[in-house]
Amino acid sequence: MDLAIVVAIDFVYAIATLALISLGLAIVFGMMRIINLAHGEFMVMGSYSASVAIHHHVNIWIAILVVPPVTVAIIGAVIERLIIRQLYGRMVETMLATWGLSLFVVGALTMIFGDMTEGVPTPLPGITIGSYQTSGYSLFVIAMAAAAIIGVYAILRTSRLGLLARGTMQNAEMAAALGTDTSRIYAATFAFGAALAGFAGGILAPVSGVFPSIGGSYIGRAFITVIGGGAAPLVGTISASTLFGVISQIATFATNPVYGEVALLLSAIVLIRLLPQGITGRFFRGSL
Amino acid sequence: MRISRRALMQAGAASAVLAPAVIRSAHAAGDPILVASMYDLSGGLEAAGKPMFDVLNFAVADMNAAGGLLGRPVKVISFDTQTNMQLYAQYAQEAALKDKVSVVHGGITSASREVIRPVLDRYKTLYFYDMPYEGGVCDRNIFIDGVTPAHNTQLLVEYGMKNWGKKVYTLAADYNYGQITSDWVRKYVKDGGGEVLGTEFFPLDATNFGSTISKIQAAKPDWIMTVLVGGGPISFYRQFHAAGLSGKIPIASTTFAGGGELSVLTPEESDGVIVAYNYIEGLDNPVNKDFLKRFKAKYGADYPPISDLTMASYQGMLLWAAGVKKAGTIDRMKLIEALESGISIDGPSGKVTIDPATHHCIFDVHLAKVQNKQLVLVETFPQRKPEDTAAVCNLIKNPREAKQYIIKVN
Numbered sequence: 001m002d003l004a005i006v007v008a009i010d011f012v013y014a015i016a017t018l019a020l021i022s023l024g025l026a027i028v029f030g031m032m033r034i035i036n037l038a039h040g041e042f043m044v045m046g047s048y049s050a051s052v053a054i055h056h057h058v059n060i061w062i063a064i065l066v067v068p069p070v071t072v073a074i075i076g077a078v079i080e081r082l083i084i085r086q087l088y089g090r091m092v093e094t095m096l097a098t099w100g101l102s103l104f105v106v107g108a109l110t111m112i113f114g115d116m117t118e119g120v121p122t123p124l125p126g127i128t129i130g131s132y133q134t135s136g137y138s139l140f141v142i143a144m145a146a147a148a149i150i151g152v153y154a155i156l157r158t159s160r161l162g163l164l165a166r167g168t169m170q171n172a173e174m175a176a177a178l179g180t181d182t183s184r185i186y187a188a189t190f191a192f193g194a195a196l197a198g199f200a201g202g203i204l205a206p207v208s209g210v211f212p213s214i215g216g217s218y219i220g221r222a223f224i225t226v227i228g229g230g231a232a233p234l235v236g237t238i239s240a241s242t243l244f245g246v247i248s249q250i251a252t253f254a255t256n257p258v259y260g261e262v263a264l265l266l267s268a269i270v271l272i273r274l275l276p277q278g279i280t281g282r283f284f285r286g287s288l
Numbered sequence: 289m290r291i292s293r294r295a296l297m298q299a300g301a302a303s304a305v306l307a308p309a310v311i312r313s314a315h316a317a318g319d320p321i322l323v324a325s326m327y328d329l330s331g332g333l334e335a336a337g338k339p340m341f342d343v344l345n346f347a348v349a350d351m352n353a354a355g356g357l358l359g360r361p362v363k364v365i366s367f368d369t370q371t372n373m374q375l376y377a378q379y380a381q382e383a384a385l386k387d388k389v390s391v392v393h394g395g396i397t398s399a400s401r402e403v404i405r406p407v408l409d410r411y412k413t414l415y416f417y418d419m420p421y422e423g424g425v426c427d428r429n430i431f432i433d434g435v436t437p438a439h440n441t442q443l444l445v446e447y448g449m450k451n452w453g454k455k456v457y458t459l460a461a462d463y464n465y466g467q468i469t470s471d472w473v474r475k476y477v478k479d480g481g482g483e484v485l486g487t488e489f490f491p492l493d494a495t496n497f498g499s500t501i502s503k504i505q506a507a508k509p510d511w512i513m514t515v516l517v518g519g520g521p522i523s524f525y526r527q528f529h530a531a532g533l534s535g536k537i538p539i540a541s542t543t544f545a546g547g548g549e550l551s552v553l554t555p556e557e558s559d560g561v562i563v564a565y566n567y568i569e570g571l572d573n574p575v576n577k578d579f580l581k582r583f584k585a586k587y588g589a590d591y592p593p594i595s596d597l598t599m600a601s602y603q604g605m606l607l608w609a610a611g612v613k614k615a616g617t618i619d620r621m622k623l624i625e626a627l628e629s630g631i632s633i634d635g636p637s638g639k640v641t642i643d644p645a646t647h648h649c650i651f652d653v654h655l656a657k658v659q660n661k662q663l664v665l666v667e668t669f670p671q672r673k674p675e676d677t678a679a680v681c682n683l684i685k686n687p688r689e690a691k692q693y694i695i696k697v698n
Contacts, residue, residue: 003506006502006505010502013498110330121557122526124530128532132505133505133533135501135530135531207527208496208520208523209495209519211519213493214495216493249499252499256489256490257488257490257496257499258491258494260499
């Protein structure tokens with residue numbers, strides 16, 4: 001029974017991690033159709049900002065939860081203004097530009113911080129369930145992922161910015177005709193997606209360590225989840241991360257984490273073959 | 289006497305062709321001896337590579353301050369291989385063919401060693417591999433001064449089985465070193481009457497150990513053996529501690545503290561891990577104290593703790609220099625014969641002797657425990673022989689061998 005609870009927590013944790021790393025990309029790609037290949041590097045910058053804040057003795061919760069989203073949102077706004085704005089509608093050029101950006105960020109972080117793995121200690125103690133131990137931080141990650149999803153829903157559904165964003169994404173010309181400044185909306189949405197990426201990076205910093213090249217391990221899974229999810233950013237992310245998380249965890253428990261990743265990738269291939277528009281192209285249409 | 293233009297041009301051409309022979313012999317005496325250093329200074333393994341590079345230059349500075357080798361200065365040509373196998377292959381060729389170095393000290397992962405070993409064999413350039421590894425290399429062109437399974441893995445397994453229990457769970461890096469070493473672990477555990485409950489392999493950038501930790505708890509081993517390499521797997525110790533298991537299930541490791549773990553992890557995350565190396569920084573002998581004093585004076589008192597890997601580079605250079613002095617030349621075959629004649633040095637880790645039959649080292653092995661970000665000596669095993677390689681390799685009988693023997697365990 002205890003083992004079942006621990007395993008169940010592991011499953012939900014895998015789903016939550018996938019959702020967390022994909023949410024920012026879902027906003028940027030799902031809503032704006034911008035292929036941001038530097039998404040992993042946004043997360044790494046979030047991790048580094050958390051690490052730097054902790055080394056400057058900022059309270060650990062502020063360093064993990066507040067500093068990364070704010071930092072990466074600012075960086076995201078700057079990048080949007082300098083690079084992305086010139087390339088709206090041009091998918092291949094955006095891919096190239098953001099790929100170059102990711103290489104630049106990795107190089108810059110290596111130059112500034114060196115290539116060693118930074119340490120961010122886990123702030124929460126282990127939790128004992130019967131005769132098993134599990135990490136309290138896993139439950140924290142699950143809670144934060146849920147909070148992020150609820151927060152995104154709240155902002156998109158209830159706030160004015162969310163309304164304008166959804167309207168602009170649906171039909172930019174109509175929105176412009178009705179008086180919204182579409183370039184400002186684009187900038188704000190990109191910054192919002194970048195903030196979510198930074199948030200994920202900050203939360204995952206104690207788990208996976210902070211070194212410049214770790215962005216590469218995030219970007220693949222994030223893209224697969226977002227494309228598997230389909231057009232709707234929120235429901236798509238939740239459904240895709242649930243599906244892929246469960247499949248990869250089953251494979252991980254049966255064998256080892258490497259095969260877990262392989263299972264995730266294979267199931268993505270099968271999913272795209274069966275549902276080319278992603279999950280929300282067929283089910284849950286029209287949802288957020 | 290009139291010299292015709294044709295005669296002048298012929299003489300000029302002839303002297304241009306013959307000049308290099310004359311000029312080279314005129315310069316040979318003061319020419320520097322070239323040493324190639326081929327370590328990863330970026331890309332994921334620089335926590336190991338950079339200190340090895342630093343001590344190599346420190347050893348060369350010492351040699352040059354004492355007048356050089358054979359009256360010639362020693363010059364280091366450095367290659368940063370960036371944890372990239374392609375660059376290893378490329379730079380090995382460059383060092384052998386373009387720079388024509390007299391020795392290459394390099395390679396960190398066993399994968400990189402197996403990339404450059406055949407290249408340096410083919411181009412007849414001496415190679416020193418200064419790293420702990422999985423044993424079995426039998427090649428007259430290479431000298432290895434790192435610990436092998438017979439040196440340290442066997443001691444770790446025996447210590448674990450005696451002090452903690454007979455059921456082991458292994459976590460290993462997913463390439464030749466991790467796979468072969470985990471086979472050796474299985475062999476030694478079986479020899480001691482124990483059982484390996486499970487073995488899991490992780491790539492060098494793996495960071496997700498949550499399900500592994502749950503599986504370990506389900507299997508209930510007495511202790512864990514880690515053969516992990518790379519920046520990613522450091523997070524295993526972190527996640528293990530986050531799950532509250534540090535100290536509950538003891539860990540022995542063949543690689544811990546070689547990749548900067550001591551700097552990155554907190555004491556709660558790393559205390560209690562048992563390792564076995566030829567060198568630990570806390571060794572109490574005059575050679576070590578003198579080395580540490582001079583090295584830290586040059587590179588800073590807050591230099592990270594000197595690991596066994598770093599010292600292997602330093603002692604590798606000392607062994608090579610001793611060989612050059614004994615041979616009186618840097619000619620490869622004469623140097624190999626000199627190194628095979630039973631060369632010994634008194635290094636910071638104690639007496640180090642090259643075993644002629646295997647080209648591996650006989651040296652002290654120290655079992656140590658991690659405590660408060662330092663390695664504390666537990667027990668010393670003096671002058672251990674490379675039994676694992678000696679069982680399959682005899683270069684005196686078969687000098688033309690050039691392969692790696694891989695153990696088969698059922």
